[in-house]
Amino acid sequence: MHPAPLSVAEASVRHEEPDQGPVRGADQDAEDAVAPTKNALKKWEKAREFALGLPGAVEEFPWGESVAKVSRKVFVFLGVSDGSYPLGVTVKLKDEVAHAHALASPGAEPAGYGLGKAGWVRIPLDEKGAPAAELLCDWVEESYRTIAPKRLVADLDAR
Template sequence: MEMRERLLEFALSLPEAWEDEPWEGDTVAKVAKKIFVFLGSPDGFTVKLTSEAHGHAMTVEGAEPAGYGLGKSGWVSVPYSKAPGFEVLRDWVEESYRNVAPKRLVKLLDGQA
């Protein structure tokens, strides 16, 4: 299974996450109608990071703030070819989910619901 498929599978395992294709060929994972990971590119993915993970992601060769002004809010596009292992990428997808999801779902994720 390729990295993109593994990350999508993980993203969709998060509480109330679902797959959408808001633009042709651009797969995203959403929670509560909000995107938390862009997976449309075969070369990389985009997540919203607001912790030290943002700085870490920006050290990946080829990583850059997301376009359309999203980079100002912590969105980072990371190429698969230079990215750290799956576990780190999975953590970044989870952080992005936590940054976008309603608080009740974050509590559910943490086992507090």
Template sequence: MQPSEIRASVRAFALDMPGAYEEFPWGESAIKVDKKAFVFLGADDARPACHVKLTDPDVHAHALSLPGAQRMGYGLGQYGWVYLPFDATHTSVGLACEWVEESYRTIAPRSLVREWERHDDAASAGGRDTFDNGYGKGRGR
């Protein structure tokens, strides 16, 4: 899958989450919930990538182990924000979506996270595919 296709899939996944909406501060895509960004996707013409907040130490370390990944600038890296370039060789849509979900769970209000869990459980019961996210099985789109 090409990096631009990975970006489009991640964007669609993020916008499917309860309360999620897109804004374009600085001309770049930011997916927000409750007025707070949980994923930055950059500009359409930029190198496809995302920025997510990963607070679980193992998930954070795994993300940073990917080629080109780095702590986000402007002091945000110290709070768990990570820059992840989309690469056809090293980036799976499933893993990128798992990281977007982790970021959403960190940022979103508890009520919306519970709503997402009910939605996610219903989708799983409906036979949605699973994928190996590197930490056991996860849910795909």
């Protein structure tokens, strides 16, 4: 059961904002930041390194987060690794089996902003039982193959 909202008068006496809980300082906000585990960070770094090693891949930082692009199109959203948001990757999986497998990962969900309808899946890396780095790289490669031009996919196959 939630406590009743405070009136403005009660809030000023108790040093709280009405309906918003106790007043918080910057130090408390920093403590509440989501610090990635070493294991999650290693997985993220491996997926990022793999993505950027694919033919024609470049890293950009739209919206303040890392993405890997090929031919100016995003093929993996890498998010941020600074702890301001739970660490994860978002990939586009057209293969039904891979898509279902990714969604079965702990905490995974269709990507927001309507991207989930097009096959994009967000996979958090700090969840217990999160996919191994090798599996993440497989999904990054599938996402790349879905987005990249055929000539770059052929370059990848020739490796």
